[in-house]
Amino acid sequence: MENANVLIVFVSAILLFCIAFSRLITKAGIPVLVFFIFAGMIMGSEGAGGIYFDNASAASSIGNFALCYIIFAGGMATSWKSAREVLLPGALLSTAGVMITAILVGVAAHFLLGLTLMQGLLLGSVVSCTDAASVFSILRSNNMNLKAPLAPLLELESSSNDPAAYMLTITIISLMKSDGGGFFGYALMFVMQLAVGAGLGFAFGFAGALLINRIRLNSDGLYPVVAATIASFVFAAVQLMRGNGLLGVYIAAMVMGNVKLVHKTSLVRFFDGFSWLMQILVFVTLGLLVFPSQLRAVWLPALVMSAALMFLIRPAAVFITLSGFKYPLKAKLFVSWVGLRGASSIVFATYALTEGIQNADTIFNMVFFISLTSVIIQGSMLTPVASMLGQLDKEDKTLVSRSFTDYEEDIQGTLYELRVVRGSKAVGMAVSDMKFPESVRIMLIKRGESTIAPTGKTLIKEGDTLMVTTGKTEALLALKERLALV
DSSP: OHHHHHHHHHHHHHHHHHHHHHHHHTTOOOHHHHHHOOOHHBTTTTTTBBBBOOOOHHHHHHHHHHHHHHHHHHTTTTTTTHGGGGGGHHHHHHHHHHHHHHHHHHHHHHHOOOOOOHHHHHHHHHHHSSHHHHHHHHHHHOOOOOOTTTHHHHHHHHHHHHHHHHHHHHHHHHHHHSSSOOOOOOOOOHHHHHHHHHHHHHHHHHHHHHHHHHHOOOOTHHHHHHHHHHHHHHHHHHHHHSSHHHHHHHHHHHHHSSSTTTTTTHHHEEEEHHHHHHHHHHHHHHHHHOOOHHHHHHHHHHHHHHHHHHIIIIIHHHHHHTTSSOHHHHHHHHHHHOOOOHHHHHHHHHHHHHTTTTTHHHHHHHHHHHHHHHIIIIHHHHHHHHHTTTTTTTSOOOOOGTOOOOOOOOOEEEEEEEEEEOOOOOTOOOGGGGOOOTTTEEEEEEEETEEEOTTOOOOOHHHHHHHESSSHHHHHHHHHHHHHHO
16 A cells, blocks of 8 residues: 555656646647656656556557547537638648548658558558647647637647548558458448548537536536536447547537537536646556667657658648648648647557557557657747748737637626726736636737737736626626726
């Protein structure tokens, strides 16, 4: 029992250390989740923790469980109003772009690394999707005001391309395990999984929203539990019906997030936090599964493939996919650079381990190395590249964190203007420090000729006009008196 307590204290201390230093890491453009991979490696059998973990099947199950909720959170936070403007190019990047990437990586791995063509295609399928957690983390932590419509395009692509990569990976593994032939059968299965996943996702999404709206629970805290149960039910039910569970979960969540839903704001915030927990879980698990000593044998070929993916293959896939759209050259170059690989790719690589595919260990270690280098190199250079390509909008003050996931419930109440005058206690305060009552919501800040969509970090200045909405005038009067607003 004492050994277990020591282990819990050690693991908790490592995780708290990672979280505490998250701001320093994100300022460098590196997602904090990368730190949790290293935390898992430190805890592992070749690190200070000495925890031996070599169970690919368990890691795969944990990864699937986590991905279900990560993708559900992404779907809940997908604003149809913002997404529909980039729906077609985003959908093409999430499907055709994934396939083009998989094929090009497969061919390159075959000729450059000496893998068989099928092994190369398996590697390509696994790394064909971009990582939503990494993309969201970097864009929002750096408060990047990207020129329209780059932010919703990038977030739609990264949050919706896992299902295509998942299906490609499963299809290639099935082909490698078969005795030959049956290609058209697998192609039909691929299409059927898409159709069943999408159809059931829509159906379960509307049914789930109806259930949450109609059910009357004694505690508001039970509504997130109901929604979480719906997510796991949708994933399992769609899989049982031979559909794509990840696609079904994403579409169901997107439907639920875009219809009238009681406690929508609290649900979105719950799943945002819960998805962080799931991301930490999967990153630490994958870090434990990796043996650093084995990376020495693959670092050079993995570095070659990582460079090819960053500078040749991803740009080729983006330019081919977006060739029918009038995006400027520099915008396409920036989209090409935001091709960060991450947890999804590493989870998909565990499928090869569990199925006993030849060279599965090599493929897994290469995917792990490719994902790390992608997030560290591309992530840290994201802001400089956006600036160099002129993709930062210095005029538009609407932050990226509100360009796509501005999921506030319908405004119920009256819109008021509050002026910040000289002597007001609000001058110099961050929005989060103003302690707005729950019934009062700040919507916009007028500052001179500019309009700012505030975040918790936004500082209030003398002369600002705060646009707030509330249905309770007594709460508004108390706020005005406390902060000396007019």
